[in-house]
Amino acid sequence: MTTQQRIAITGGTLIDGIASEARPNPGVYVFGNVISKVGPLSDGEKQEWASAKVIDASGQYVMPGLIDSHCHMSLHQGALPGVKFPSSAEFCALWAGRNATQILHAGVTGISVPGGKWFADVAVRDSINGGLLKGPRMFVAGRGLTPYGGIFDQTLAWTPELGGDTGPTASAGVVCNTIDQFVTEVRRQSRFAVDMIKVADSYWGDIQTVSQAELRAVVEEAHRRNLKVCIHARGSGSTRDSAKAGVDWIFHCDWATDEDLDAVAAGGMPIVPAFTSPHIAVVHGAQLGFPEKMRDRLKRQLDVNYRAIQKARERGIRILAGTDSGNLAAYGHGRWHGMELEIFVKEIGMSPMEAIRSATSLNAMTIGLEGRTGAIQDGMLADIIIWDRDPIADISTLYKTEHLKLVMKDGEIVDRTTEGYLPLKIEPPRA
Ligand SMILES: [Zn+2]
Known part of the structure; x- marks a missing residue:
């Protein structure tokens, strides 16, 4: 407005x-x-x-x-007293709308939302743009496109009656196992007015679940429709193949080897490591109720990820600031968005000004406003x-x-x- x-x-x-x-x-x-x-x-x-x-x-x-390039609005609705159906499309939209106010009040004027439930985030983005709600500029994906074994694949947790082959409709992922399914889902989400497509490889990157051919098909279809493509890629192969397929930015890259990072540098896309959420779990996890085993797991993974991102920075790859706020209720909105910059300075060796650029001018591309804000x-x-x-x-x-x-x-x-x-x-x- x-x-x-x-x-x-x-x-x-x-x-x-x-x-x-x-x-x-x-x-x-x-x-x-x-x-x-x-x-x-x-x-x-x-x-x-x-x-x-x-x-x-x-x-x-x-x-x-500030711009946060990894912020989920409708992924996790928390366990609130009195709420009987937290995953309904209607409740997700209300929840996401509430989060938007908190985020803006924390000085975050733009967020990129790589995945959420239903098209709740599209509705919230439109409500903000139309003046119904106060919130940051939003650039949103729909449900994550996930093959069997991808981070958003919830088929095992649901009976076929509820979810069928593609997972439950109230989940944050939609299962795609063939190139046709990937392309059809890109077209469907484009029809429902998303700004970008989120692809999801495996949780920790130990296996590669999505092929380079599938990634190429997604990128080609999405770009034809003026959509951006981003991917959850903790693994070596998924990082390299995402870069070769020409995705717009890559999340995490924990296990990326020198060769994989060379492919990212050649592809020219930035990396969004999103250290903040595991960092919160490691540092504040005891008070937040994270089990010790989970905290240890996250600590080991973080150390691997820090090393990969230091090497990425040495290659001149742009490193952008995203926090993964809203991934769990523990990573609440409006609290942690600036913390990624502190981690960049302490763990990656950025100067404070370099870290600030990663959350402002450089991050504007992740909300589709490169050169117009930040x-x-x-x-x-x-x-x-x-x-x-x-x-x-x-x-x-x-x-x-x-x-x-x-x-x-x-x-x-x-x-x-x-x-x-x-x-x-x-x-x-x-x-
Ligand atoms: Zn995320």
Whole structure:
């Protein structure tokens, strides 16, 4: 939604999402939903902006809104008291809508949603775009396309009467076992207005469940329909074959070898490791009720993944910031989106500014707005956040929302005083 208000953000420090250094804010001028100018005004412009609403950011830090390239909205509905059918399409949509408010209030103005139930996320994206709900910009997939043995294959957990060969309809995955089934599902989801297709290889990457031929077919069909393709690929073969098939970005890549990473570098696509959710389980898992065995498993996997991503970065592969928030109820929305940046700095060796770029200008591609948002520059969409603490000096600031002073999305200042949702008790994960 656009307002035609003029807003001038003056004072403080500007982190523009592209430059390698922060600098004194030369003035950020927003007209409607666009940043019309960054820099000092000419005498003529001063007249134009004389009646603008002024936000004084003195002593504060102005930067582009965060983008989370791996955030699930309707994947896990939690066990709430009184809810009898949490996986219904209707309940999933309401749940996802509630999550959207929390995410925006945490300074996240864009999210990429790689998989959810029904077309709940499509409905929420449309409700936000249409002005029914407040939330971040959303770029959404439908159910994950998963062969037998893929992470979203739930056929074993369901009787054929309920799920049939393709898994239960209320699951986050739809089973595709032939090229025809993959292509038909891409066409079907395209018909229901998704922005991208999510493919799912095996849970931990120990086996490769999806072939290069299937991936090529998905990419060809999706790209013909202007859809992006992303894949859950923890394995060596799935990483390499995804790169060769030309997917748009790859999640995780834990077991990628040098040769696999060379294929990704040659393909030119970024990797979204999504360290945050396993990291939370490892570090805060005891309080969150994660069994010790699960925490150990995740810790080992994380170490493998860190090494692969360090090597990917050495090859110049872009590493983007996604958290996998909403994958389980324990990874709740609006809490962890900035944490991936802290992990990038501590474990991967990025500078704080490099980490910030991975969640702003570089991440804009994962919401379909490359070059249009994620940076504070002339002509960009006005998605801006302001902190009262320096995120370069302490990158953890970016998930400490008590330091978040202002959120602007699409030129509109978000009213964060009315929450629009009730805090929920977080339920421990099942082993
Ligand atoms: Zn995920």
